[in-house]
C-alpha cells in the first residue's frame with residue numbers, strides 16, 4: 229500500500245510566485261513495520277554488505293563492558309507494551325498488571341554488559357535509488373547506507389554515524405545475515421530502530437522562514453496564519469524521515485552550514501526522526517493512515533520506535549563533492 233500525503237491546504241507558490249524557484253523535492257520515506265531483506269530499502273533492516281569489508285565499529289564504545297540496554301530487552305519491552313495496548317480493557321482500568329509493570333521495570337533498567345572489542349554499529353537506513361527517486365550520490369552508485377553507534381556521544385550528544393555509498397550490482401559476495409556483528413548493548417532504547425519497510429513518496433517543499441529572503445517570511449507567515457495554517461509546519465517542510473528537501477527551522481543557530489572540507493554550501497541529504505507527524509504537523513498525515521488520529525506510540529507515525537532526544541537527526545551533504553564528510557545537525 230502506498231502512502232499519500234494530502235495536498236497542501238494552501239497553494240503558497242500560487243500566492244507568492246517568488247517562492248516557486250526555491251521549491252525542492254523531498255522524498256518522504258514513510259517507514260512502516262515489516263520484514264525488509266538486504267535487497268529492500270529499509271529503516272532498521274539488514275544491509276547489502278560486501279563479505280570482505282570490515283563492519284563499522286565505534287572505538288569510543290569498547291570493552292571490557294558498557295552500561296546500557298540489551299537490544300533483546302528493548303524489543304521485549306516494546307512487545308509487552310504493544311500487547312497491553314491492544315487488549316480490550318474496562319474504562320479506567322490499568323493498562324498493565326502488577327506483574328507486567330514489574331517486568332517492564334526490569335526490562336527498562338540499564339545493565340552492565342560485557343563487551344569484547346569496539347561496539348559494532350547498527351544499520352539505521354538503507355536506500356536504493358530505484359526506490360528513492362533522485363537519491364543523491366556519485367554517478368554509478370545506487371545505494372546509500374547509514375549506520376550508527378547506538379550511544380549518545382559526549383561531544384555532540386548524537387549517535388556517531390557512518391554513511392556508505394555503493395553500486396548494488398557490484399556486490400556479488402554478500403555478508404550472510406548470521407555473520408553480521410550485532411552490538412550486545414545500546415546506550416539508549418530510542419536509538420534502536422524496529423525493522424521497517426519504506427513507502428517513498430516525493431513531495432514539494434519550500435524553505436523554512438529563516439531561509440527566505442527579506443520580508444518574504446513575515447508576509448507568507450501572516451498570510452498562512454490568516455487562513456488558519458502555519459507556514460513552516462503545514463506548507464513548507466515535511467515532517468518525518470525523508471531524503472533531500474529543505475532544513476527545518478532550527479532551535480540552534482540558524483546560520484547557514486558549510487562543508488568542513490571546502491566551505492561550499494551543504495544540503496539536506498537524509499533526515500532520521502522518530503515521529504512522522506504530530507499534532508502540529510497533522511496536515512502531512514498520509515491519507516492511508518487517517519484512521520490513526522494521534523501521535524500514539526503504537527500508531528504508524530511512530531513505526532520506527534526511534535527517539536533521538538525528541539528531535540531529528542539531519543545529515544547534510546556537500547554540494548561540491550560527494551567525497552567530503554557529511555555534516556550533522558540535531559533539530
Ligand SMILES: [Zn+2]
Nearest residue numbers: 286288289377
Ligand atoms: Zn560510540
Ligand SMILES: [Zn+2]
Nearest residue numbers: 487490546552
Ligand atoms: Zn565540500
